[in-house]
Amino acid sequence: MKYYDKLIFELSKEGRKGYSLPKNQFPQSPELPLQLRRASALPLPEVSEPDVVRHYNNLSQMNFGVDTGFYPLGSCTMKYNPKINEEMAALPGFNALHPLQDAPAAEKVLAHMNDLLSAITGMHKFTFAPCAGAHGELTGLMIMRSYHIGRGDLGRTKVIVPDSAHGTNPASAAVCGLEVVQVKSLENGRIDIEALKPLLDSSVAGIMMTNPNTLGLFETEIKTIAKLVHEAGGLLYYDGANMNPLMGVVRPGNMGFDIMHLNLHKTFSTPHGGGGPGSGPVGVAKHLEHCLDGLKVSGFHGNFGVILRAYAYILSIGRENLRKVGQYSVLSANYIKESLKDLYKLPIEGVCKHEFVFDGLLNDGAHDDVPGATTLDVAKRLLDYGFHAPTIYFPLLFHQAIMIEPTETESKETLDAFIAVMRQIAAEAAQNPELLHAAPHNAPISRPDETAAARNPILKWQDTLPA
């Protein structure tokens, strides 16, 4: 791979152009008044067409994506995105739609998608307006709040969130004006029901959970939890980020959840990463349908192109195979976990769902007399071997967390190659930890100084870097 890190501005040559416009046949408009004109010309790059094409092609080759290689980023479900999704989304009848035109075909897609997602989740009705998972959470919590207020119950201001929750859960609750109350996990990684009970009073609006939870563990007592929360007058919110292993097997609606969001971009294979685009449709149980009807999240139907790709995915996989998605994602995760647990600390034994968490290497470098390396070192070293790093230092329950989610779309050969590399890295940590401390060695840039970057961030392009 050729190393390339230029900015397009660095290619600029005065007077160079990548276009030629036809001669203007119309009378010139009068000059703009002085106060509306810029004092100096915009510093735009002046480049030729080949300059532009090569520049962006070279930059794109510095990128890593699921089309490049294995991407086991925990809690993000970086599954392969089938290209038929792109073909469907590129159909001119869809991709040339204007948001304000009548679009019966698009409405039909949304209506059918509503039926499919309801069948998959056990919810009654979905809104497609939310454009991402956290957007869905906020929407769902607003539904929860409006449900209580609509009943004249104004005292429900608290949301219970397990300590293993996604960071967005407490953040969404806070943005919604609700108070966050944390409930602890047991040693086995599941919610402590005895710690939950005393929290359940008339001030509780609901509980936010993901199941399987962030440790990849199924909350086996979910029916008891649902009963307790409902008896206290609260609602259950399901964070759909971890829906993948359950597809076609278990439905949040049957577990007792009242509101949920799905991350179409995770579970239903639409391209994501680098901040989007996402789609976080929110589904509600029948008794909350009236709260959805009054809801105005935005004037349109969310990221329709993403919904369309997810729709194509569901239809092309089909009912029978959708079930296998969940089962194979669980099998892949357990295969990796069992193949590495003699070298990496597995804090909670047992069968996981689609992902699991190691608490770093056994040789974790915490003892001066035993060579070893940290989770950060392992993640950086993986880049040298051509794999994307897993999620690290999350969840916060374990100080050296490595969260691995392989997804169902990887072959056994890919999983074996990853396992072999993880074992190789563990051996390197024991024999030559310096190699890991300085990794990556083969990536376009070596290890950046994250501390300096965080303490003195340079957030916009500058002609010259400050000394």
Added chain:
Amino acid sequence: MSKILEGLKYSESHEWVKVEGNVALVGVSDYAQKEMGDITYVDLPEEGDDVIAGEEFGALESVKAASDLISPVSGVVVAVNAALEDTPEAVNEDAYAAWIIKVEMSNPADLDALMDAAAYKAYIKE
């Protein structure tokens, strides 16, 4: 091995307290700064703010994580170490010199719930 100073009190969430009369100096332990890694930002309260034992009064951010600061005592903040805004690395360099807030205690009995150096050493199991 993390440094633990004799004569200080320690909380389960790894804050230390140094008592000077009715004022408590609060910081985070050497163990805490090591676990956090390089601190990049200290979110401080303001002078005059009330703090409550067991509740958060600010936050530390590092390259690894953000972590709430939990007040070991109740009272009023009478001083904040504003220098930490520009030099958060001071917490890494000497966690016991880098006090974060000074609290005029409203209930000195809060101190009884904290650990002494020996108990804290046993608590972090290093």
